[in-house]
Amino acid sequence: MKKLIKPLIFVVILIGLYVVVSMSGLLPGNLNLFKKKEMQFAETSLRVEEVKAVAKLFSQKYVNEIVIKKKHNSKGFFTTSTDNLVIIAQGTCFAGTDLSKMQQSDIKVIDSLTVQVTLPKATILESTINPSGFNIFISEGYWDTNLDAVQKVKTEAVKTLEKLAKHENILKKADAKSKALITTFMKSAGFQNVNVIFK
Numbered sequence: 001m002k003k004l005i006k007p008l009i010f011v012v013i014l015i016g017l018y019v020v021v022s023m024s025g026l027l028p029g030n031l032n033l034f035k036k037k038e039m040q041f042a043e044t045s046l047r048v049e050e051v052k053a054v055a056k057l058f059s060q061k062y063v064n065e066i067v068i069k070k071k072h073n074s075k076g077f078f079t080t081s082t083d084n085l086v087i088i089a090q091g092t093c094f095a096g097t098d099l100s101k102m103q104q105s106d107i108k109v110i111d112s113l114t115v116q117v118t119l120p121k122a123t124i125l126e127s128t129i130n131p132s133g134f135n136i137f138i139s140e141g142y143w144d145t146n147l148d149a150v151q152k153v154k155t156e157a158v159k160t161l162e163k164l165a166k167h168e169n170i171l172k173k174a175d176a177k178s179k180a181l182i183t184t185f186m187k188s189a190g191f192q193n194v195n196v197i198f199k
Contacts, residue, residue: 056125059096059181060174062165065089068157072142072149083141085150089157091129093165095122095174106199114193117182121198122174124165127158 070085097119106118134154143150179196186194 057097057099057178057181058094058125059122059177060094060170062093062095062161062168062170064091064093064161064164066091066157066160066164068153068160070143070153074142081141083143084138085136085140085143085153086138087150087153087157088135088137089129089154089161090133091127091158091161093124093128093161093170094126095165095170096125097122097174097178098125110193113191114195115186115191116195116197117186118197118199119175119178119182122171122178124162124170127162127165129154129158129161 066089068085068087068089072083072085074081074083099120101120102118108116108118110116134157136150139150175198182196183194
């Protein structure tokens with residue numbers, strides 16, 4: 001019976017965290033199972049691996065509008081012209097803890113009042129700039145006829161968004177938020193002393 005306690009606690013923690021984050025609105029819509037009417041928690045027993053498949057704790061969101069400027073020199077018969085491209089893009093970057101990397105050994109119940117939880121360090125979990133988030137402010141010559149080149153610039157915009165998010169310490173903030181969420185959840189589960197560390 002004792003061997004089942006830790007796996008059971010592990011499953012309960014993962015399910016609880018997923019419920020808390022889903023209800024808080026931090027989870028992107030496509031991963032929020034509570035928005036799908038057909039999704040229900042079945043009465044059958046849940047396995048750890050099934051829970052870990054959706055166990056990403058989105059604990060920090062970064063939204064920014066960026067301006068991307070590109071130039072291309074187009075050569076004519078006698079002259080060379082410079083074609084400009086200016087795109088304004090608005091996107092969202094999510095950071096948090098990937099709980100699927102956790103093992104049962106990462107949750108150590110010291111005694112009835114004390115627990116230690118080891119979390120993976122936060123990472124960028126998802127970055128999105130929707131098609132409607134791009135506004136082409138200036139497009140000249142070369143850029144008007146080379147859609148692939150424009151698309152490549154849009155792809156670079158996502159990477160730029162992530163760099164800006166990291167510059168604003170999104171990972172550090174995500175770690176702090178994940179720690180707070182874990183601590184709150186474990187205390188609600190009955191533990192008075194909660195020690196959260198990162199690996």
